[in-house]
Amino acid sequence: MSEFWFFLEVLLSGLFAGTMYSLVALGFVLIFKASGVFNFAQGTMVLFAALCFVGFLEMGWPVAVAAIVTVGIMVAWAYSVERLVLRHLVNQAPIILFMATIGIAFFLEGFAEFIWGSDVHPLNVGIPNDAWFVGPEGEMMIQQFDLAAAIIAGLLVTVLALFFHYTRIGRALRAVADDHQAALSVGIPLNQIWVIVWSVAGFVALVAGIIWGSRLGVQFALSIIALKALPVLILGGFTSVPGAIVGGLIIGAGEKLAEIYGAPAIAELVSYMSGINNISLGGVEEWFAYVLAMFFLLFRPQGLFGERIIERV
Amino acid sequence: MFYREAGIFKTSYAADQALFRIPLDRLFVIGVVVAAIVVVPLISNEYWLGSIMIPVLILSIAALGLNILTGYCGQVSLGTGAFMAAGAYMAYKIATNFTWMPIPLVIVLGGLCAASIGLAFGLPSLRIKGFYLAVTTLAAQFFLLWLFQKVPWFVNNSASGVPTAPPRSVFGELVTGAEATPEARYLFVLAFTVVLAVIAGNLVRGRIGRTWMAIRDMDIAAELIGIRPLHTKLSAFAISSFYCGVSGALWSFCYINTVESSAFDIFRSFMILFMVIVGGLGSVLGSFLGAFFIFLLPIALNNVVTTFGLPIATETISHIEFMAFGGLIVFFLIVEPHGLARLWQIAKEKLRLWPFPY
Numbered sequence: 001m002s003e004f005w006f007f008l009e010v011l012l013s014g015l016f017a018g019t020m021y022s023l024v025a026l027g028f029v030l031i032f033k034a035s036g037v038f039n040f041a042q043g044t045m046v047l048f049a050a051l052c053f054v055g056f057l058e059m060g061w062p063v064a065v066a067a068i069v070t071v072g073i074m075v076a077w078a079y080s081v082e083r084l085v086l087r088h089l090v091n092q093a094p095i096i097l098f099m100a101t102i103g104i105a106f107f108l109e110g111f112a113e114f115i116w117g118s119d120v121h122p123l124n125v126g127i128p129n130d131a132w133f134v135g136p137e138g139e140m141m142i143q144q145f146d147l148a149a150a151i152i153a154g155l156l157v158t159v160l161a162l163f164f165h166y167t168r169i170g171r172a173l174r175a176v177a178d179d180h181q182a183a184l185s186v187g188i189p190l191n192q193i194w195v196i197v198w199s200v201a202g203f204v205a206l207v208a209g210i211i212w213g214s215r216l217g218v219q220f221a222l223s224i225i226a227l228k229a230l231p232v233l234i235l236g237g238f239t240s241v242p243g244a245i246v247g248g249l250i251i252g253a254g255e256k257l258a259e260i261y262g263a264p265a266i267a268e269l270v271s272y273m274s275g276i277n278n279i280s281l282g283g284v285e286e287w288f289a290y291v292l293a294m295f296f297l298l299f300r301p302q303g304l305f306g307e308r309i310i311e312r313v
Numbered sequence: 314m315f316y317r318e319a320g321i322f323k324t325s326y327a328a329d330q331a332l333f334r335i336p337l338d339r340l341f342v343i344g345v346v347v348a349a350i351v352v353v354p355l356i357s358n359e360y361w362l363g364s365i366m367i368p369v370l371i372l373s374i375a376a377l378g379l380n381i382l383t384g385y386c387g388q389v390s391l392g393t394g395a396f397m398a399a400g401a402y403m404a405y406k407i408a409t410n411f412t413w414m415p416i417p418l419v420i421v422l423g424g425l426c427a428a429s430i431g432l433a434f435g436l437p438s439l440r441i442k443g444f445y446l447a448v449t450t451l452a453a454q455f456f457l458l459w460l461f462q463k464v465p466w467f468v469n470n471s472a473s474g475v476p477t478a479p480p481r482s483v484f485g486e487l488v489t490g491a492e493a494t495p496e497a498r499y500l501f502v503l504a505f506t507v508v509l510a511v512i513a514g515n516l517v518r519g520r521i522g523r524t525w526m527a528i529r530d531m532d533i534a535a536e537l538i539g540i541r542p543l544h545t546k547l548s549a550f551a552i553s554s555f556y557c558g559v560s561g562a563l564w565s566f567c568y569i570n571t572v573e574s575s576a577f578d579i580f581r582s583f584m585i586l587f588m589v590i591v592g593g594l595g596s597v598l599g600s601f602l603g604a605f606f607i608f609l610l611p612i613a614l615n616n617v618v619t620t621f622g623l624p625i626a627t628e629t630i631s632h633i634e635f636m637a638f639g640g641l642i643v644f645f646l647i648v649e650p651h652g653l654a655r656l657w658q659i660a661k662e663k664l665r666l667w668p669f670p671y
Contacts, residue, residue, distance in 0.1 A: 038444040103642025110635025290452035
């Protein structure tokens, strides 16, 4: 019986980790939906927002002020990206825009560390961090922190989904995503829309940064972890906000299970084939998400909830 | 005045389709190669040969490989480092298990192993494209590096996990390992670079290169005129991975002298992508220019700081480096999407009229 509880604990911790991936993925989806740009820099924006936030906190500012100022910085960042980069790349092939965002990511990474240094900053904004023990004999451990993070992620997604569906700006965003020129011709200000959506993505990045940062400390590695949001995104479908969440849950749970149950099995296979004992194959987590996404795409190129891709010559 | 096409008449199709149609171009390239073989080893000291020329040439090979895939066939890959690692590890495995094998063959075989792995990871490209594909190449990057790191078979169960490259010689002269002289290693690497560059130059202007470019420009239209996407895309993946594999093997055998996965991490993949973008997408020359530029930029930055004695910490320099890389990428994509190669072309066009412009 305790094995079952252990399985459940692994599964749950995976699901919680998944919601944290989806928080990052959400930022990607927002920008992709509204501008068709696949923003590689989202992970770095998470790092940058978290570094600014923690930097202000360490100067002794109250949490609310630090958060507001950081949001202001992210809006300024959104504006300058639109002004200096995107505006000049209208109507370019998507892949060119993608590579430009890789450049943006490198720039921002250097910039963030140039200003704030590359030390690890601990972050505590008062999210409870105790554990609950569930089950008849308390076999299963649930971190309150994980639960809180999941709730925040859920709330954010709901709000954004409603925003996209029912507000004027949300509709304008969807129009821009469908066709730049058509949107321009019905009078939607393209540049303004881009600033808005990059700002919202910056805000999402801040939330993700605070949550990831309070868990792991605010550090350079955050931008690598944020890369995991890419397979999440692919699995869920680029254009779907709920897809980001479901994709995150699948990836999160899948990689935890693969790490705990899959790795020993692979290790056994390898040692059987090579005749060497005691091989330890930890770190399946590092690649599992990408490989899963790759195989998934072979069968469903548009992802779980993505719109069907129709191509015309 | 000195450089012009006027007065050069071609009397046969062979002349019209030559690799270098203008005699001056041909002379220039031959001159550069001869200078690289004779002059560079004579005038360079150990530092320049061992720490700059060798890695730049090796990275040029990798950039050539990625340029074939991304610049000519239009498939963006973020897994270059992994294919380099595949070449390095397989070459090490072959070199240590078949000790009689001549080292050039070992490195080519390493490249072929990388090509077959690249073929496998290129399969998704038939179903998915663009940045979806870019993300799946990340699977290659993370999975392969993990595999090489964790499975001791690849390093012959060496205790440290980081074996040194075995010393091997060509014509009685050591060319790999730490004991080899920089000159010997340099010439060995240069030979590979020249041969592979000539092959690449011929590939991209031949039938196969034209099908790559057709797929890049619009794959559905290319399919409609009878180009088979399966053959075209997979051949691009295989050949590109072959180049990357050879470059990875050379990197391990002739430059860092150890076989380790940290040399081929995702940062390396990005660096090579940058070389291709800055040098020029879809240009053989651009791969070389990009490799030189991206590799020398941090060194130049460092030198500027030390010569002027600026009070900047080394850490800060590396941050500035990141910013410079990022800024350059965006700058080139906006201002000159065809990169340094295009600038070179413009310079040549100007030179054609100089000193008597209309």
